[in-house]
Amino acid sequence: MLPTPTDNGARLAAILPSGLAAVARGLGSDPDELLDLAFASSAGAVSAGAAPSAGAPAALPGLRSFVVVVADGLGQANLKARAGHARTLSSLPQKRIETVAPSTTGAALTTLTTGRLPGEHGLIGYRIMHPELGLVTTLKDWGGIRRPREWQRAEPLFALAERAGARAVAFGRPAHASGGLTEAILRGAEYVGGQRIEDRFADASRILRGPDPVFAYLYVDELDRAAHEHGWESETWLRRLEQLDAALEGFLRGLPGDVGVVVTADHGIVDVGATQQIMMDARPELLDRVAEIGGEPRLRSLYLRPGTDARAVAAAWEEAEGARAWVGTREDAIASGWFGPVHPEVAPRLGEVLVAARRQVAYYVGSDDPKSLDMVGQHGGFTSEERGIPLLLAGALAGTGFASAVASIARTRVPGALPAP
Incomplete structure (x- = not known):
């Protein structure tokens, strides 16, 4: 018998829609309209009692720009256990939320960028069954998929940034600039490649200080890679955490005052010998x-x-x-x-x-x-360590009700959301 879920990743799904609505509010657009568009039915979507007519929560702040930093593999338990090596991250206002099931990268990142849970977007695991190709991995086996938009069934939210009056930008390693998964989850965003963690934050800082309002996604996969190879309890993983923390600290120090930042993850990590x-x-x-x-x-x-x-x-x-x-x-x-x-x-x-x-x-x-x-x-399983992820707030979001707004939007807007604990 599988454990009874209390949260199925709906708050993860609500982060980007909440950020879009906050930018819309800050730039004088209608946040309710952006939320309606964000949760408009995908082609062939199944209805599960979401409430598209629900208004934007009063706690939602107004922003000029919004950035979500995704630290692949940085579970809440992992961060808490190494808090002394991540003083910037640990000092931020934070909530523990839960990622999707399965707790794996393809499923979680797709939920984050589309606002849809895995049963709807379709990337419902790491290695799953394709009706023509047999077992394929959702991270890399896209070459033989003739209709990628039917394989990943939900539309990424970046195209809506223009409606809010913002420029959509994704920051990641150059190796991720193209490919099936990138197209599936980052379509609609301009891609800026930076090899090192510091490079990505520097690029983001430069663009955020420019003339355009920005709706941004910044992806850090180095901790996950270090954990897979050496374990999250290794010195290698710890050095990557310190690298992320230092880069984030410098980024926040130079951040314009009207930019809101969320730091989150796709899943946590457990070590298996x-x-x-x-x-x-x-x-x-x-x-x-x-x-x-x-x-x-x-x-x-x-x-x-x-x-x-x-x-x-x-x-x-x-x-x-x-x-x-x-x-x-x-x-x-x-x-x-x-x-x-x-x-x-x-x-x-x-x-x-x-x-x-x-x-x-x-x-x-x-x-x-x-x-x-x-x-x-x-990772991939249903344990608390794998599913628990942080929702950290910084910049113009620190001290606001953004986390409550995310929970409200998850509860009232995300199709199939379970009641959040």
């Missing part, structure tokens, strides 16, 4: 009705042979791994609201049975890329 790896194919009797295994090591998606009883397979896995993993059927996970409203085209992208690590373990099969066996830092 080599002795904690579990080879799923060591128990062939558990796989005799399984056709394919997708997902990632902390959340495996089992695609079953035609005619197989998913509940019987889930029961067998529960008996074998229930002490180390949550096990449930796809139908149960969808019914619980984990992924928001799930479109009929999206549901088959998940396996019929989900195996989510609840202890500090990772599930592998012999056919996995050998490099993945070397990963230390992991």
Whole structure:
């Protein structure tokens, strides 16, 4: 049985719409109109009780420019444990929010930039089932996808910045300037590449001090990369955290007074050693009705042979791994609201049975890329450490009711939002 969710990432989905509305208010546009446009139905979207007519919260401040800084892999628990090495980050007003399920980069970043939960935007995991190509990864396997806008089904929000009177800009590494995922989640934003963390903040600072109001997304993936290779408890990860903190401190010091900043993440990280790896194919009797295994090591998606009883397979896995993993059927996970409203085209992208690590373990099969066996830092599952992420406020947003506005917009606007705790 999968754990009962209290939040399915709706507050993560509400951050950019809230920022758009704040810029609209600050520039004299109608924030309600921007929110209506941000949550207008995507093609084929499923309705789940969102309230498009709800007004912008009174607590929403007015801004000239807005920046969201996304620190990939900086979970709330990770930040709290290393607060002494991140004095700038730790000093900011903050809330703990929860990311989407699965707690993986493709699903979470798409939710952040589209305002839609995974069941609607469609990138509902790391390695998921494509109807023509079979198992593909949402981060890199875009070459054979003939209709990318049907694969990632929701429209990114950057095109709406012009309606608010702002210039949309995304800052990231040059390697991410193009590609399937970049097009899917950053479409509508001008891309500015900076190799180092400091370069990205310097570019953002320069543009924010220019003549145009700006609606910006700044992506830092160095902590996630360090965690995967060395673990988040490593000195390498700690140096990257200190690098981010120093770059942010300099950025905030030179920030114009009418610019609001949010710092958040896509997921947290847990470290899993080599002795904690579990080879799923060591128990062939558990796989005799399984056709394919997708997902990632902390959340495996089992695609079953035609005619197989998913509940019987889930029961067998529960008996074998229930002490180390949550096990449930796809139908149960969808019914619980984990992924928001799930479109009929999206549901088959998940396996019929989900195996989510609840202890500090990772599930592998012999056919996995050998490099993945070397990963230390992991995520994807449903634990508090993986799903808890920070919502930090800085610049013109510090001391405002922006976090409350995000919660209100999540509750009243995001399709399929669960009541936030």
